[in-house]
Amino acid sequence: MPMYVTSMVFLVSGSLVCLISSLLCLSGGGSYFIEWDIVSVNSSCVVMTLILDWMSFMFLSFVMFISSMVLYYSGEYMYGDYNMNRFMYLVLAFVMSMGFLIISPNLISILLGWDGLGLVSYALVIYYQNEKSANAGMLTALSNRVGDVAILLGVGLMFSMGGWNFLFYVDGGLSGNSAGMVCGLVVLAAMTKSAQIPFSAWLPAAMAAPTPVSALVHSSTLVTAGVYLLIRFSPALEGSMSKTLLLLISALTMFMAGLGANFEYDLKKIIALSTLSQLGVMMSILSLGYADLAFFHLLAHALFKALLFMCAGAVIHSVKDYQDIRMMGGLVYHMPLTGMCMNLANLALCGTPFLAGFYSKDMILEVAFMSSINMVGFVLYVLATGLTVCYTMRLVYYSLTGEFNLGNLYSVGDEASIMTNPMMALACGAVFGGAFLSWLIFPCPYMICMTLGFKTLALIVSLIGGLIGYMLNMVVVGYSLSALKLYKTSVFSGSMWFMPFLSTLGVSSKTLKLGMSYQLVGDKGWFEYYGGQGVYSVVMKGSKGTQVLQDNSLKVYMLSFLFWLIVLFFITI
Template sequence: MLWMVSMYISSMLFLVLSSVCCVGLSLVCLSSGQAWFIEWELLTVNSSSIVMTLILDWMSFMFLGFVMFISSMVLYYSGEYMSGDANVNRFMYLVLAFVLSMGFLIISPNLISILLGWDGLGLVSYVLVIYYQNEKSANAGMLTALSNRIGDVAILLAIALFFSCGGWNFLFYVDNMPDLSNKELLWGLLVMAGMTKSAQIPFSAWLPAAMAAPTPVSALVHSSTLVTAGVYLLIRFSAALEGSLSQMVLLLLASLTMFMAGLGANFEYDLKKIIALSTLSQLGVMMSILALGYPDLAFFHLLAHALFKALLFMCAGAIIHSVKDYQDIRMMGGLVYHMPLTGMCMSLANLALCGTPFLAGFYSKDVILEVAFMSPINLVAFVLYALATGLTVCYTMRLVYYTLSGDFNLGNLYSVSDNASVMTSPMMMLGVGAVFGGAALSWLIFPCPYMICMSLSFKTLALSVSAVGGLIGYMLNLVVVNYELNCLKVYSGTVFMGSMWFMPYLSTYGVSKNFLGGGEMYQKIGDMGWSEYYGGQGIYSVTTKGAGYLQVLQDNSMKVYMLSFLLWFIILFFMVI
């Protein structure tokens, strides 16, 4: 036990020191404008060099610092949360492997070397999702792995298309791409890779399913690592995507994603899935502003979101851990009286998520919404932005109503408290980040602020829809009697909106029925039918029979000799005649 305690404490200290060093180097790069580019040539193929490349600039250093800081808090938090697990040391190593893969992804500006981190994230995430080794975890892990493999294949095809550029260091080509005939196809593949990793429509089903992993993993995956990998890749490629068809498609799908996730969260009762849908909604915000041509704002929101979303997951984990693994929010209530510190941190994270002024989420979300409203976007995207903003506050207030306020619903035999300091200490550290992180990042990344000119109605639109959404989210559950039964009156609409527009169904049963069913038919008719008859089994049968005839001829049998002599005699007789 002492070894395990020392392991999570030593890992936390190492990652904290690494985080401080990375953030310090990022500030040096920001102030001096320097960046380091390190390259090792491994192989040359047809004048294209296969190299191992590292890019160390302010963006990669800052992102690495945030990933390591959040990972250190998650590892320390796991010391208490996973203390009863028999394989806690295995869990720690998997989390460290996950952080290492994300680090490779962040510092790789080369499409070949980026696969080390890209595939490492996919593999380790699969292992972590199936960690509890039950049927639900196995199904969720398979959905996660297969959905992400689509993006992996897109990256591999993009590597093949990049071959004509003479190299795979994409930072050299994104600003001035040569006139490639397949340029739109290349951008489409890269956008598809980013969409699968960041779970945009139609690849959204795996993200709530990945909640089968332990809660500390969710806090890490859904804040700063796996789901942000696609956003980070497209931020690096953002200069090349300007004006492309892929950019317009990405804007529409990202806007639909944040609206769909916000709508679905208002019908969900699983605590972790509500927060997962919240992550999906914020990923839609990042992708949409990236598609509008503002990669710096997308990166800003990525970092600010990482702080308060990791805090929100940790608070959810503390609640689940205290109420003996219940995740249904209808079984909670009044927790603020029994877990005041967790309730305070959770309220803080929720307020930051809603964009409450002067918390971390406000500095990024408010600028993103104002820039989006000022941009020449179409009416559909504008309406989806406004609705998604209101729905975010709506499901947040609904979550507060069910978990923190009201009556305690767990029964008489309970022991709910904030006694576990190993879990509350990281939450307080991230709480400081959720308060001051947004302001600090805005001062560092944007020393010269954006010039935003808009009318008063547009300026107050974000706060107005947030206030209306919060009022609806709280009052709908507070005032309306039998809210769940009223939803059953429009059962088909409730199922459609609460099931992510049937995407989990389409991603699992729909794919297996329509595509894998056709593959099964082809296997029976082709692989196990005609191709087998004329292929391997047919060749084997002919070869075996021919070998048998040769063996008979080589047995020196008088019958064979007499038969052969008679055959030759008949042939000669007919030739003479």
């Protein structure tokens, strides 16, 4: 039996077990906290900790289900690859790292999953061993390294509190300077992992990985790790200054990603930017204090985003490996099943009523409009919602409808059942997942009191955005060069506000030059003169003098005797 089938069966079984365990914990209200003492340092015990409650079980269930579908899908997508087994083992290591992170309520044990995700993601991004993949992998690894350092600094600061199990501290609220710094460091780590401004450049760059990896990364593993960490840490953020800053940054990320996706032509990068926008939604509602809503949207988003990437992979696989949406068009006639699933995922992403995205996204928007949000946050929420539907309709126009632009010698179709079967399973999740989760997580519904204008605002903005996204590309951009009149604005908006440049050439070149001069002046200069080599020369000269004294030479003794006589003479005078 092929490896992709055995791993799929294993992960589906694990997903069912975790889902049943989650339902039992929800009905019984219990959880399991398991702890092993490893070593004790100054009365602080370094422990390996696991927490098994309804939240960790449910997230594990979704991660296993999506990864099983992705692995089965990879059986066809990666067919003929020389390193197929290596790819499968890397994906399984990726899932295992995410599992460690999900069940760890301890900053030390969480490093197992946190660093594991960073290491395996680098190996997967550089899988296609070319220069572009190497650059993307290095940008991904170095950007995430900032968050790793923040977690390590948090581990050091929590040493003064007597332990690293943050669940014991967050319920009562953290207090003191160290606690505030720990909160800030955890927020910084979550921002790097979930690619918030100014760390957003690595997320579209990570599209150099194979498409099944993108489906896994952008739905339930790497980018959601930061959100999940903040969900666990959310009680400690109450009253923290980090919350206000996080709200502004996440709202700006949401707007920036939606704006950039409207200028992008790479199919995978458009979907990556939509992930970035939805991560901004999760982070913003977290900063307003609604961790349960953020978790709800995290799970609902995982279902339809994995489906969207799988559909994109099926399209790319069929159209001669092109990723430019201008080279597609009219695919709904040639790939009706993939087109249907892609439309379903897109509609769920836009928050179409009664699909998975509607239950979480609509509630997030309504709760945000009800809360004490400022005008800047409100406007960014509204604009980001409209832009989401705008770039979605633009993607539908260029790829699924319109004229067929692929040219001759094509073979486009839905014949590969190994790719379409997992897509159908996730399509069911995109339709029923939102209602199922809302019944489980919110047995008592939120009380939402709003005026008719605010209640219908999300729907009106979505309709306007969809109309603009479809009509503008069909009428203006498609048949003229009007966009060149606003060339500088287009470049600024389409380049993620120059963040890829600042993250690579801007920061790296300046940092490397500064590091080189520091090495020449410091490590190879003054530090060497007054450090290792300087101490070495002083010790060598002293040892030579000592050696001369130990030779029992009469000349030396006579000279030293005369020297001390002269010194004594001058002292007595």
